Amino acid sequence: MTNDLTTWLDNLLAELDGISVRRTSRRRLRVEVASDALPALLELLRGRASFVHLSAISCVDWIDAGQFELVYHCWSYETQSLVSVHTRIPREPGVYISVYDIYTPAAFFERDIHEMFGVWFEGSPDLSKFILTEWDGPPPMRKDFDSEAWVNQHFDWQDYHPDWLKDLEARGGGIAVPPDEQRFSRRTVDET
Amino acid sequence: MRPENYEAQRQPPSYDYELNIGPNHPGIEGNYAFKLRLNGDRVIAGRADAGYLHRGFEKLMEGRLWIQNLAITPRICVPDPVPMEVSYCLAVEDLCGLVVPERAQWLRVMQLELSRIAAHLFIFGGHAATTGMYTPMFWGIADRDLILDLFEEMTGGRVYHIYNIPGGVRRDLPDGFGERVANTLDYLESRLPDYDNLLFTNQVFVHRAQGCGPISQQQALEWGVTGPNLRATGLKFDVRRDDPYLVYDQLEFEIPTEEPGDAWARALVRRREIKESIRIIRQVVARLPTLAGPIRCPIPNPLAWNVPAGSTYTRVESSKGELAWYVVSDGGERPYRTHVRGPSQMHAVQVLEQLAIGCRIEDVAQIMFSLDACPPEVDR
Secondary structure (H helix, E strand, O other), X not given: OHHHHHHHHHHHHHOOOOEEEEEEEOOEEEEEEOHHHHHHHHHHHHXXXXXXXXXXXXXXXXXXXXXXXXXXXXXXXOOOEEEEEEEEEEOOOOEEEOOOOOOOOHHHHHHHHHHHHXXXXXXXXXXXXXXXXXXXXXXXXXXXXXXXXXXXXXXXXXXXXXXXXXXXXXXXXXOOOOHHXXXXXXXXXXXX | OOHHHOOOOOOOOOOOEEEEEOOOOOOOOOOOEEEEEEEOOXXXXXXXXXXXXXXXXXXXXXXXXXXXXXXXXXXXXXXXXXXXXXXXXXXXXXXXXXXXXXHHHXXXXXXXXXXXXXXXXXXXXXHHHHOOOOHHHHHHHHHHHHHHHHHHHHHOOOOOOOOEEOOEEOOOOOOOHHHHHXXXXXXXXXXXXXXXXXXXXXXXXXXXXXXXXXXXXXXXXXXXXXXXHHHOOOOOOOHHHHOOOOOHHXXXXXXXXXXXXXXXXXXXXXXXXXXXXXXXXXXXXXHHHHOOOOOEOOOOOHHHOOOOOEEEEEEEEOOOOEEEEEEEEOOOOOOOEEEEEOOHHHHOOXXXXXXXXXXXXXXHHHHHHHHOOOHHHHHO
16 A cells, blocks of 8 residues: 555656656655745645655755755655755845745754844744854854854863973973864964 | 743733743653743643753764664664664665565564563553552563573663674674573563553553553654554554564564544553554564574675665654664765654654643643653754
8 A cells, every 4th residue: 555655656757847756765755846836745745645744854055056955854654755945045035935835844944044044034033043042153064154153252271280290391292282282273264 | 942032921920820831840751941920720821942961863874884883873762763774774675676685584583572572661661650550660670681691691681782783793692592482471461450450440540540641543644654653643643564664574462453533542652552562572582592594694804895886765663653774875984864753753843842732731641651751863
């Protein structure tokens, strides 16, 4: 029965335009779709193909292509298969539409992606700060955010030189790695 | 949140008041805040506030080698770290097309199920403590320690093991380990009637837990609830059976379900799952001596390992529900993107906020513990 249903799903998806479907394993289906057709596809998956469980929404920053990739992982309890719907939106201005009216769990993932990547989801119920309450910098999960340079620019390095270390150094010991070869470099944010 | 940034919500004058449970509070699981709006002792609204445990693991992992990330993965969920390791390894294996030797798969199952029992004992005791009964908590933590002893012998670590690597496991079992596992399992099984007597026949617990924080099956499906919380609403779903990984399709086990969907049903499902996990580990212990052979497949030099480009989504059943990694590789030495979907991201935020409405203030902690909310999974 499982195989019949998934074949039926393959046929259903094959009827849609501008969509590429690839079966990666027996229970996994990879679908690529244009961003304007995605809500309709999810509606179809949920309403007609019993994919009632939105497992997650993942966001990938493809900075070289200037795009965000959004991946919607939907699971069907009946056909026992997982469809990953991939879509790409332009990195600027990074605005997309919420699927909260189709899948309630989307609210959490959209809030998270908004906070970490700065993607605005039109119609999402709550995009307020959640994890990074005190954060006022750029969205940190973007590829152009350099954590180390940010730390160097916003925090002071403290010289740690207690007496016991001075004693060691007087006897020729101490920290073996010279400061400029230490793991944490003094990179700073490029101002240009 | 720093005190200077806290501003009470502007509301018209009323007898309502605000109360913060957490981030440091005995009634909350981990560092997590739950901000309540109350009238008398009735909750009018609740709002989850996370971020006290945010360590930026997903960003950190993008800057480290594939093999270095193994040290990060178990730290995402403290009480139940093994499913995190295993699902990350499954993802890397899927991207590289590695075939894990059978013996390693059985060893992983043993470790996963031991971890499930440990996590269930832990939360079981925590749930009892929120109803004022501390003895099950002490017992649960003491019995969990026996499993940690086994972990220490098997992997070298008590809480974080880092036993799995892509391609297999790090080391084989020590001599006579199967016997010691069997002894511990016998002991744990003999303890279960004591837990039943202490908790499930205790009228205090019965009256407090029954009808507390009920979720209907329809609500559970709509809110994306998974794991024991979903099974407590009567839906027989388990990733181990319905989307099998490792060798779970060769094992015999039941999937316990309960109908009411309240705190009582959730505790009962966990109690019955301990029994099923014991059953699974016994099958593994009986099977392992017949499986000779390697415990890992050959992998490239892990310090210069270019994982083929691609993306994968691997799901496992953790003690809290469906756990998944979405891992993207661009063919480099480091992951291009990793995203972890913890089960608590659903039931510790939206579901908890919904369930708290209308309940009494003393039940909030119980609802949170009965859902098995794990804040580190939310914060990552």
